[in-house]
Amino acid sequence: MKSRIFTPLFIGFAASLVQSCSKPPEAATKSADQLQGKLVLTGSSTVAPLAAEIAKLYEAEHSGVRIDVQSGGSSRGIADARQGVADVGMVSRSLKDNEKDLQTFTIAKDGISIIVNNANPIKRLTDKQIVDIYTDKINNWKQVGGIDAPITVVNKAEGRSTLELFAEHFKIDTKNIKADVVIGDNEQGIKTVGGNPNAVGYVSIGSGEYAATHQTPIKLLPVEGIAASITNVTNGTFPISRPLNLVTKTTPTGLQKDFIDFARSQQVQDIVKEQYFVPAAQ
């Protein structure tokens, strides 16, 4: 939503800035002359903020290009790319078999890790135990081999992509989750779990790993025996992760291709990390 409201504003602002400070047209390079026009991206609300940031950077480098990023869900990304309503679709999952006619370009990966407080003696939880904890069938750490204390279940607000991915992996209906605390962003989750020895929560793996290695008293639990780390998301072994994709109907050309290449390049890695995603392996 943010992108839909702010992108046009930003484009206008950037356009006026760029026009006022760039050199006269004849001084512009030839390649920049060729890349003119408008690019429309629609789809996943997880990818949209990332794509919007990348688009800002791209527009700053190419004065003749306008990029419009609209969110509306992964399925809209697929549909719009297919029908040609959008030049590029944004999809926050692997493509299904019946969607393989589209070209896919992974720009980043998203993973989530289960976190508990450092003071909690628990070393691991099975998937079944996590489901039972989140659906209130287990409500004391004693039942999973910890100390005798009630479990504080930290959940994300409805609509968040981390909640979507969590529920999808553990096959829980979000309606059945019985939370004690509902949080918004990852940072709030980390603070909540860091301040409560009996809390369990989940956050984007990038923010979780950063906090755990920077003096926040939380630890990341392994999932299915695999340690939760950015490295394991990058090499594809960590189970709770998904690719963030750009999709196109045909092999991308011109501006479309240039933008997709840009979104997969080293130049945008900082933006990817800022949004707690994991850069796709090059």
Next chain:
Amino acid sequence: MAIASGAIVLLILLFLIWETLPILQIIGLARFFNDPAWHPTSEEFNLVPMLWGTLFVTVGSILIATPIGILSAVFCHYYAPKAIANLYRRAIELLAGIPSVVYGFWGLVVLVPIIGRIHPPGPSLLTGILILTLMILPTITLVADASLASVPSEYLRGCASCGLGRWATVRGVVFPAAKSGLITGVILATGRAIGETMAVLMVCGNVVQTPKDIFEPVRTLTANIALEMAYAVGNHRAALFVTGLVLMVMIIALVIAAELLNKGHIYEQ
């Protein structure tokens, strides 16, 4: 200026109605009060638990902050030595200047763990009430302080000549004379308490439920908007605008109630 600010309020109200009209026409206002729960992505839109959340947090903090605020203003004016009164006033002013996110952060890292030790989970209605009390206390105290200062000194001299004691003067003469100012302070504080977002979002737990005791987490209407707006699309987004509209109606009701309570004379001294 008055016209401009009035117009802005009207524009905001019109904008809210404009944004909510489609969803209200499709699914109707009743569903926001009769649905089984709040699961906007599965098309369930019950706002009632959050309405209670906002109401409980606001009423709780007003009940605690009003006596403390007014009594501390009385203390400043009629009991404390000048030096202490001035120091105290500066301290309260400082309290008023702290940004709400700082209160929230302090609540999250200090208050929530303390409450959590008394009665888990920690983020709760009680924590919200305590943080809000702290936040609205300066408003009540400073407005009360100003209205006590404007009580004519002849009244006080008259009381002294009648041989009335300090408390008798305050209760019998100062309070009735300063009544409208004191009530204005409480109304301003109520407005701030209803509208507060960041701090309550950080300490209240945000679980959508009608709390059965003060240790249970609650979600307020404002927190609901702030939590979900970033990722909401379609009907979910429209439902958040309905949340805003309900909040606006609540505040309008508050203002009307306050006017009726004072028969339209609250803003006159």
